[in-house]
Amino acid sequence: MTAQLVHDLELPTLNTIGLERLEALAAIEDARSEHWLARTEMGYCVTRLDDVTAILRDKRFHSALSLLPQMAGLPETTDAGRRRQSILSMEGDGHARLRRLVAPAFTPASANRLRPTMRAVVTDLIDQVAGDGECEFVSDICEPYPIPIICELLGAPPEDWKLFSGWATDIFRIFNGALVEDLPFIERAADELTAYVSDMIAERRAEPRPDLLSDLIAIEEEGDRLSTEEMSMLAEATLMAGTDTTRNQLACCVALFAEHPDQWALLAEQPELAPRAVEESMRYLGAVRATVRFASEDVAYRDVLFPQGTIVSTALAGANRDPDVWEHPNEFDITQERGTAQMTFGAGIHFCMGAALARAELQEALPLLARRMPGLARNGDVTWKPATFGIWGPAHLPVRFDKV
Numbered sequence: 548m549t550a551q552l553v554h555d556l557e558l559p560t561l562n563t564i565g566l567e568r569l570e571a572l573a574a575i576e577d578a579r580s581e582h583w584l585a586r587t588e589m590g591y592c593v594t595r596l597d598d599v600t601a602i603l604r605d606k607r608f609h610s611a612l613s614l615l616p617q618m619a620g621l622p623e624t625t626d627a628g629r630r631r632q633s634i635l636s637m638e639g640d641g642h643a644r645l646r647r648l649v650a651p652a653f654t655p656a657s658a659n660r661l662r663p664t665m666r667a668v669v670t671d672l673i674d675q676v677a678g679d680g681e682c683e684f685v686s687d688i689c690e691p692y693p694i695p696i697i698c699e700l701l702g703a704p705p706e707d708w709k710l711f712s713g714w715a716t717d718i719f720r721i722f723n724g725a726l727v728e729d730l731p732f733i734e735r736a737a738d739e740l741t742a743y744v745s746d747m748i749a750e751r752r753a754e755p756r757p758d759l760l761s762d763l764i765a766i767e768e769e770g771d772r773l774s775t776e777e778m779s780m781l782a783e784a785t786l787m788a789g790t791d792t793t794r795n796q797l798a799c800c801v802a803l804f805a806e807h808p809d810q811w812a813l814l815a816e817q818p819e820l821a822p823r824a825v826e827e828s829m830r831y832l833g834a835v836r837a838t839v840r841f842a843s844e845d846v847a848y849r850d851v852l853f854p855q856g857t858i859v860s861t862a863l864a865g866a867n868r869d870p871d872v873w874e875h876p877n878e879f880d881i882t883q884e885r886g887t888a889q890m891t892f893g894a895g896i897h898f899c900m901g902a903a904l905a906r907a908e909l910q911e912a913l914p915l916l917a918r919r920m921p922g923l924a925r926n927g928d929v930t931w932k933p934a935t936f937g938i939w940g941p942a943h944l945p946v947r948f949d950k951v
């Protein structure tokens with residue numbers, strides 16, 4: 548049987564832009580009930596867990612991150628067009644080599660070494676608001692939480708965390724859907740970060756320390772060479788991929804628990820539920836709801852031909868509620884043993900490199916918060932970031948809780 552051209556198929560239309568989070572999930576569910584594939588404004592979208600996984604594991608589909616400048620209408624002559632590649636957008640042997648080299652720095656064991664720092668940072672943040680019985684959870688807890696941890700991972704002094712925070716905020720503008728206006732901020736932040744990291748690398752060449760950059764330099768000395776530029780790209784990718792994601796995911800988790808006070812109380816009583824609480828909240832309300840690929844060649848998948856260049860989004864949020872996979876997908880229950888892995892860290896060659904670190908950050912923060920903020924409830928409306936944001940969550944989350 549010859550594959551049918553995707554453009555010729557009769558498909559449901561899926562447009563989640565501008566929809567509230569529950570409306571977006573309902574739209575995905577409607578589309579999924581009609582067909583495994585949907586037509587979107589950008590191209591196509593898969594919404595079932597098996598298709599999402601298959602597309603992300605299929606090496607003929609490449610990350611669409613490299614297409615962002617072009618999709619935003621930027622001329623190829625701009626710096627953004629020429630910028631060096633990021634691990635997030637690389638493919639093939641070059642990508643596999645980098646993943647292999649840096650994997651030892653991102654194991655659960657190396658994440659565990661940072662757990663005392665995580666506990667100290669979150670305890671300090673809670674101390675600052677605990678006496679008030681209320682806070683703006685996003686700016687008071689989520690925003691400052693991940694940066695000192697990434698600073699420690701990289702080996703930057705804690706007093707520089709504000710610099711890193713500013714660079715991260717500006718570099719993240721890349722995902723906000725207004726690349727043409729945001730480009731000057733993005734480029735300036737990326738250049739400053741590169742200069743800072745290059746200095747750090749020079750210092751560590753002279754005097755190694757127990758941190759990520761020294762580990763990367765040690766790798767270089769064992770034969771396979773990581774250039775200074777590659778190391779600095781990895782530091783930038785770690786900062787970029789490792790801060791806003793964690794912030795937003797923590798805010799998503801807490802917004803969700805504020806709607807489920809019984810589960811919050813349970814987590815306070817049984818902190819050993821933390822790993823399951825993290826997986827269940829990431830399944831139910833993930834900060835990364837989709838990731839985008841394009842066909843790098845003509846690809847036949849499930850008897851459908853995707854011509855070279857076709858954009859295919861993979862709806863991680865849809866996969867996380869696929870009724871063919873999950874029992875009671877719309878129930879949030881941190882006590883339930885779920886047999887399938889949640890999809891918010893992606894899949895395939897770009898599967899989140901910082902998953903162990905992110906899991907540790909959330910597993911440390913959530914039970915501490917539950918214990919120190921009993922009776923958590925919303926203290927006003929939650930404002931959600933626009934649906935166009937690739938890394939998404941509450942923009943404002945006012946909460947109140949019992950003073951202890």
Ligand code: HEM
Nearest residue numbers: 634635788789792793796835838892893897899900901905
């Ligand atoms: C809860 C927090 C996080 C979430 C939800 C998350 C989610 C993701 C997802 C979905 C991808 C795959 C993107 C794609 O397929 O296009 C990814 C990749 C990546 N993540 Fe995370 N992430 C989180 C935290 C972190 C942290 C803490 C770090 C680093 C310290 C990190 C580093 C990376 C890197 C370097 C990649 C690129 C891997 C590659 O392309 O090979 N992430 N993340």
